[in-house]
Amino acid sequence: MSLDMLTYVQNQLPEVYRNLPGRELDERIWNAKQRLGKDLVILGHHYQRDDVIQFADFRGDSLKLARIGAQQREAKYIVFCGVHFMAETADTLAAEGQTVILPDLKAGCSMADMADIEDVEEAWEEIQEQFGDTVIPVTYVNSTAAIKAFVGRHGGTTCTSSNAKEVLEWAFSQKKRILFLPDQHLGRNTAYKMGIPLEQMVIWSPGSGQFEDVKGDMQEVRMILWKGHCSVHQKFTPEQIQSVRKRDPEMKVIVHPECCFEVVQMADCAGSTDFIIKTISAAPAGSRWAVGTEVNLVQRLARENPKQHIVLLSTTMCPCLTMNRIDRPHLLWALESILEGNPINRITVDEETAHWSKVALDRMLAV
Numbered sequence: 001m002s003l004d005m006l007t008y009v010q011n012q013l014p015e016v017y018r019n020l021p022g023r024e025l026d027e028r029i030w031n032a033k034q035r036l037g038k039d040l041v042i043l044g045h046h047y048q049r050d051d052v053i054q055f056a057d058f059r060g061d062s063l064k065l066a067r068i069g070a071q072q073r074e075a076k077y078i079v080f081c082g083v084h085f086m087a088e089t090a091d092t093l094a095a096e097g098q099t100v101i102l103p104d105l106k107a108g109c110s111m112a113d114m115a116d117i118e119d120v121e122e123a124w125e126e127i128q129e130q131f132g133d134t135v136i137p138v139t140y141v142n143s144t145a146a147i148k149a150f151v152g153r154h155g156g157t158t159c160t161s162s163n164a165k166e167v168l169e170w171a172f173s174q175k176k177r178i179l180f181l182p183d184q185h186l187g188r189n190t191a192y193k194m195g196i197p198l199e200q201m202v203i204w205s206p207g208s209g210q211f212e213d214v215k216g217d218m219q220e221v222r223m224i225l226w227k228g229h230c231s232v233h234q235k236f237t238p239e240q241i242q243s244v245r246k247r248d249p250e251m252k253v254i255v256h257p258e259c260c261f262e263v264v265q266m267a268d269c270a271g272s273t274d275f276i277i278k279t280i281s282a283a284p285a286g287s288r289w290a291v292g293t294e295v296n297l298v299q300r301l302a303r304e305n306p307k308q309h310i311v312l313l314s315t316t317m318c319p320c321l322t323m324n325r326i327d328r329p330h331l332l333w334a335l336e337s338i339l340e341g342n343p344i345n346r347i348t349v350d351e352e353t354a355h356w357s358k359v360a361l362d363r364m365l366a367v
Contacts, residue, residue, distance in 0.1 A: 011106075017330075018329060020329065024327070028336070029332050033073075036338060042055055042056050042339070043065040043082065045059075045065065045083075046300075047319075052328060052331060061162075061274060062085070065086065069100070075098065078090055079101045079335065080103065082102075082326070083322055085112045085141075086113070087100050089361075091347050092349050092357045092358055093361070099346065101346055102347050104335040104343050106322070107323060107326050111229060112182060114229070115226055117144070120147060120150055122209070126204075131210075131221070135176075137180075137181065138181070140159060140164075140181065140183050142230075142346060145349045145353050148360045149354075152357060152360035153356050156363075157363035160355060161271070169365045177221060180223060182227050183258055185257065185259060185264075200220050200223065204227060205227045233255075233292070233293065234258075234260065235314060235316075236259045237260075240314055241263065243315075252268045253290045254289055255269075255292030256270065258301060276293060276297075280308060283305075286307070286309075287308050289309065290311055292310070293321050294319065294323075298311075
């Protein structure tokens with residue numbers, strides 16, 4: 001058996017976990033948590049399904065959770081109920097002796113995968129040839145450790161959807177232009193809000209190896225947007241907003257800035273996951289909200305804020321399919337493997353990549 005095939009087999013959920021009834025899954029997960037005690041911390045991203053996030057010691061976005069995990073110095077094991085790049089960030093920030101586990105290694109992120117390190121390095125050469133030493137790279141934290149390290153090595157930094165504006169302001173104080181990875185929509189929406197016209201933005205397409213959506217003089221370009229997107233937030237459309245407002249003129253529309261430009265412009269407000277949660281939680285009783293973000297979060301907001309009327313902006317479900325790969329059977333497998341002394345699905349970032357990733361993250365925190 002080849003090494004790749006052996007790794008694939010080892011990462012498969014054992015048959016014994018596949019058909020366990022829900023009640024037994026819950027009981028065994030709670031029991032494993034109790035037995036592991038302070039040696040364990042479970043981190044649950046906001047987009048996780050409810051039957052999993054009930055076990056999380058902390059909820060939050062990817063960077064917040066990674067930092068929390070590192071702060072739990074007594075915890076030997078950080079089980080991250082999220083996706084691969086999140087677990088990489090957790091390992092980058094983890095203290096010595098902490099082990100990061102992703103319950104299902106297939107839980108990836110299509111947006112992060114759209115910025116492949118080889119493509120980015122090749123693009124960087126082309127961009128340098130076009131613009132010279134006038135470009136600084138900035139990556140959304142929703143990116144691989146390799147991309148964060150690339151950004152760190154080239155003087156750039158990371159950003160979140162919460163602090164993107166402040167980070168871009170800092171980046172523009174360093175260089176005339178920004179290469180923004182991997183989500184074109186967050187980059188475009190943030191830069192436009194800062195007063196940069198669309199004519200001063202172009203898209204770099206790794207598929208064609210060319211600049212696209214060129215609207216003006218290339219020498220006036222300020223934002224170079226990587227051609228990537230979130231598969232969930234890309235599904236929200238201006239037509240959905242029009243339909244909601246036609247059905248219910250009192251409905252306010254709030255969306256995530258990973259949505260496309262037209263959706264963000266039409267919405268009543270746009271902001272990070274944390275912004276959406278806080279805005280709705282603070283809204284007056286009886287207020288009505290159509291929310292353009294991942295469906296698990298929207299449904300949870302509706303349950304936790306019963307005095308408001310909260311619906312998903314889209315009429316079809318918009319789950320993060322890769323995030324939903326983390327389920328109770330995989331979580332139980334991860335916890336019981338720790339108890340057996342043979343932890344599975346460990347996420348480790350090599351020393352050099354971790355170093356430069358941390359440089360990029362630290363620059364952001366300094367901003």
